[in-house]
Amino acid sequence: xxxxxxxxxxxxxxxxxxxxxxxxxxxxxxxxxxxxxxxxxxxxxxxxxxxxxxxxxxxxxxxxxxxxxxxxxxxxxxxxxxxxxxxxxxxxxxxxxxxxxxxxxxxxxxxxxxxxxxxxxxxxxxxxxxxxxxxxxxxxxxxxxxxxxxxxxxxxxxxxxxxxxxxxxxxxxxxxxxxxxxxxxxxxxxxxxxxxxxxxxxxxxxxxxxxxxxxxxxxxxxxxxxxxxxxxxxxxxxxxxxxxxxxxxxxxxxxxxxxxxxxxxxxxxxxxxxxxxxxxxx
Numbered sequence: 001x002x003x004x005x006x007x008x009x010x011x012x013x014x015x016x017x018x019x020x021x022x023x024x025x026x027x028x029x030x031x032x033x034x035x036x037x038x039x040x041x042x043x044x045x046x047x048x049x050x051x052x053x054x055x056x057x058x059x060x061x062x063x064x065x066x067x068x069x070x071x072x073x074x075x076x077x078x079x080x081x082x083x084x085x086x087x088x089x090x091x092x093x094x095x096x097x098x099x100x101x102x103x104x105x106x107x108x109x110x111x112x113x114x115x116x117x118x119x120x121x122x123x124x125x126x127x128x129x130x131x132x133x134x135x136x137x138x139x140x141x142x143x144x145x146x147x148x149x150x151x152x153x154x155x156x157x158x159x160x161x162x163x164x165x166x167x168x169x170x171x172x173x174x175x176x177x178x179x180x181x182x183x184x185x186x187x188x189x190x191x192x193x194x195x196x197x198x199x200x201x202x203x204x205x206x207x208x209x210x211x212x213x214x215x216x217x218x219x220x221x222x223x224x225x226x227x228x229x230x231x232x233x234x235x236x237x238x239x240x241x242x243x244x245x246x247x248x249x250x251x252x253x254x255x256x257x258x259x260x261x262x263x264x265x266x267x268x269x270x271x272x273x274x275x276x277x278x279x280x281x282x
Contacts, residue, residue: 006190007144008096016075016098017105019248027243036084036110042245043077043106045183046140046168047220047265047272053078053139054085056168059212059276062086066134069093069158071123071151072141075249076103076116082137083115091133093121124150128158136165143170143184146192148199153206159279165208166276171196173217173271178264183250183257196273208277217271224262 013019020042021031029038040050048055057078062068064087070079073092082088094100100120107113121127123138124147136155145151155165170184172193185191200210231242246254264270 005095010144010184010186010190011074011096012098013102013249013251014098016102016248017109020075020102020106020245021109023243023245023248027240031109034109036080039080039106039110040077041243042248043075043080045074045077045246045249047170047261048216048223050077050081051223052168052216052274053081056137056139056166056274056276057082057086059274060135060137060164060166062088062135065089067091067132068135068137069126069128069133069155071136071138071155072144073103073118074099074141076106076118078137078139079103079116079118080107080110080112083112088135090116091128092116092118093123093126094118095120095122124154126154126158130157131160131163132158134160134163136163137167139168140170140184142167142199143193144190148192148194149202149206152203152208156206156208156279161279161281163279164211164276165203165279166274167199168216168274169199169272171199171271171273173264173267173269175268178269179260181253181257182260182264186253193270196271196275199273200275203275203277207279209280210275211278212274212276214274215271216274217265217268220272221265224265228262 044050066088068088068090070092073079073094079090079092082090100118103118107116172195180187250257
């Protein structure tokens with residue numbers, strides 16, 4: 001994989017898994033005691049985190065033993081949910097070598113290496129045969145993908161007939177462009193937001209049939225407000241800081257990225273959408 005790719009460069013970090021384990025240790029959790037529940041507070045940095053992961057995967061109706069492809073898998077939070085909660089056979093693909101390595105290390109830590117195969121790859125040029133997977137899922141990845149039609153065409157190609165594709169993504173809002181940096185981009189050169197209607201149209205153009213389409217912007221906005229209120233209340237009470245890993249995963253500009261995202265959601269300059277599509281049977 002090309003380490004000079006600007007998207008991969010944006011996410012490149014060193015020793016991510018060790019940094020996350022150290023953060024847990026700071027909160028009283030030793031390495032040999034780390035569980036999936038501990039990791040869930042750190043490894044699902046998309047809006048609404050684990051709650052949103054489960055909402056999408058439930059909507060996809062994933063059953064035991066299904067072969068599932070996670071596109072833009074990052075450090076593997078959703079992939080580990082797929083393997084543990086849904087007993088799926090998971091392939092986790094990501095463009096960034098550092099994220100793939102962290103994914104593998106965290107899988108080893110919680111005993112899921114045999115159930116999750118991690119591959120460096122491009123979501124617009126998948127290294128799989130036609131009709132390989134029962135489900136394809138992507139969470140907060142398409143913001144970095146300009147060629148969305150190609151991505152959806154590839155998802156359609158590798159799905160079995162009757163298989164389902166689902167996304168949970170940040171989309172363009174109605175009130176203009178957001179400010180940068182954002183969690184997924186330092187500037188607009190690697191940010192490719194489009195309206196949810198465009199995403200649906202592109203997916204349908206390649207042959208996918210929409211089963212479910214949800215605007216989750218309001219739910220996301222309310223979630224962010226609750227998070228801020230809880231953090232402020234904890235700080236006022238003199239409690240420990242909340243367990244989080246934004247600085248580890250997003251680097252030294254993490255605070256600005258998170259602040260810009262909250263403001264963009266509040267001002268409707270970005271939205272949050274979830275969708276489930278089906279590849280029709282012939």
